[in-house]
Amino acid sequence: MAINLNSDSMYKNQTPGQLSLIAALTSAASITMVVVLLSLFGLFTVSFEGITLLFLMVLVIDFYANYYFVRHYLYRKIKLIYKVIHRHKMSGEFTSEKVDMDRHILSDVEREVDEWAEKNAREYEEMEKMAVYRRRFIGDVSHELKTPIFNIQGFIYTLLDGAMDDPEVRTQYLNRAAKNVDRLQAIVEDLETINKLEAGQMALELTEFDIHDLANDVFSDLEMRANDRKIKLIFKEGADQHYNVRADKESIHQVMVNLVYNSIKYSQEGGTTKVSFYDMETYILVEISDSGVGIPDEHLPHVFDRFYRVDKSRSRDAGGTGLGLSIVKHIIEAHKQTINVRSTPGQGSTFGFTLEKA
Ligand code: ADP
Numbered sequence: 001m002a003i004n005l006n007s008d009s010m011y012k013n014q015t016p017g018q019l020s021l022i023a024a025l026t027s028a029a030s031i032t033m034v035v036v037l038l039s040l041f042g043l044f045t046v047s048f049e050g051i052t053l054l055f056l057m058v059l060v061i062d063f064y065a066n067y068y069f070v071r072h073y074l075y076r077k078i079k080l081i082y083k084v085i086h087r088h089k090m091s092g093e094f095t096s097e098k099v100d101m102d103r104h105i106l107s108d109v110e111r112e113v114d115e116w117a118e119k120n121a122r123e124y125e126e127m128e129k130m131a132v133y134r135r136r137f138i139g140d141v142s143h144e145l146k147t148p149i150f151n152i153q154g155f156i157y158t159l160l161d162g163a164m165d166d167p168e169v170r171t172q173y174l175n176r177a178a179k180n181v182d183r184l185q186a187i188v189e190d191l192e193t194i195n196k197l198e199a200g201q202m203a204l205e206l207t208e209f210d211i212h213d214l215a216n217d218v219f220s221d222l223e224m225r226a227n228d229r230k231i232k233l234i235f236k237e238g239a240d241q242h243y244n245v246r247a248d249k250e251s252i253h254q255v256m257v258n259l260v261y262n263s264i265k266y267s268q269e270g271g272t273t274k275v276s277f278y279d280m281e282t283y284i285l286v287e288i289s290d291s292g293v294g295i296p297d298e299h300l301p302h303v304f305d306r307f308y309r310v311d312k313s314r315s316r317d318a319g320g321t322g323l324g325l326s327i328v329k330h331i332i333e334a335h336k337q338t339i340n341v342r343s344t345p346g347q348g349s350t351f352g353f354t355l356e357k358a
Contacts, residue, residue, distance in 0.1 A: 024063035267292030
């Protein structure tokens with residue numbers, strides 16, 4: 001047990017064991033001095049051996065007494081602190097014997113308290129962020145649901161108020177109400193998907209597959225919608241090779257459907273949607289380019305935000321929920337890959353995402 005006697009902060013740098021020894025040395029020295037002084041004044045005589053024995057006895061007894069009391073004191077204080085900072089109930093494992101008197105135990109506790117305070121501050125910040133996010137999310141959702149509900153309400157009450165007696169109006173209003181019900185369903189389904197993705201509940205089933213074949217399937221799925229708008233779905237020249245990737249096939253299918261469908265929705269009739277593949281070192285870059293309306297610069301950073309629409313009426317007319325790109329981004333990020341967009345208004349947009357090469 002080396003005692004630091006030189007420094008200014010002599011007591012600060014000692015372990016509790018060293019402090020007990022210093023206190024015992026001080027007491028032993030003081031008592032011995034008193035006895036020596038009294039003997040000098042002739043009150044009694046005491047031999048050198050007697051003085052040495054007295055010094056050693058006081059030192060040993062005092063040291064053990066100090067050691068015991070300091071350890072017990074520290075144990076009670078530290079236990080109290082641990083009760084506050086450790087959330088789990090403390091089992092009987094922390095006893096006064098566990099207080100290591102040869103370590104700078106108070107510095108250790110201080111460090112633990114600092115770490116605890118820091119962790120708490122981080123958790124609080126996280127909770128605050130989540131609360132803001134939840135509030136915004138609920139606000140967005142109710143805002144989105146309001147319009148179709150309001151529309152359905154309007155059609156039904158108008159029918160009940162007499163419009164249903166006119167067969168033509170009745171069919172027209174029922175069709176419109178049905179369209180709004182479809183919209184509600186699409187929003188709820190997309191919200192469910194986002195919820196699962198954000199909760200990390202959507203387990204990715206990684207398999208190897210050919211992204212070119214998958215894009216071909218997506219072209220077939222959307223062929224009718226493309227034909228309706230006279231839009232050509234093509235591969236970039238030279239992109240007819242096979243590109244094997246490792247990803248969750250079903251969710252990447254959803255990504256491709258969303259991006260290709262957007263390219264159809266946001267293009268003038270007679271446009272072209274082109275899919276390209278670029279073979280990079282460790283990944284395949286997939287790009288979906290259209291010759292559509294494009295996205296102004298100021299909107300580009302937000303198109304992946306949920307419920308964000310550049311042209312609200314165009315999106316709603318096309319049955320969009322404003323959640324498609326947000327889902328796409330979540331899926332790509334769940335694969336630890338990236339997605340980006342380039343666009344020029346009036347010329348078209350290109351959405352590109354990467355996939356791990358198989
Ligand atoms: P939506 O259901 O409205 O299509 P998305 O999340 O898929 O929602 O897209 C968000 C917005 O981004 C759209 O409302 C549209 O304004 C814009 N957008 C998406 N894809 C394109 C595209 N290919 N060309 C132009 N604008 C697009």
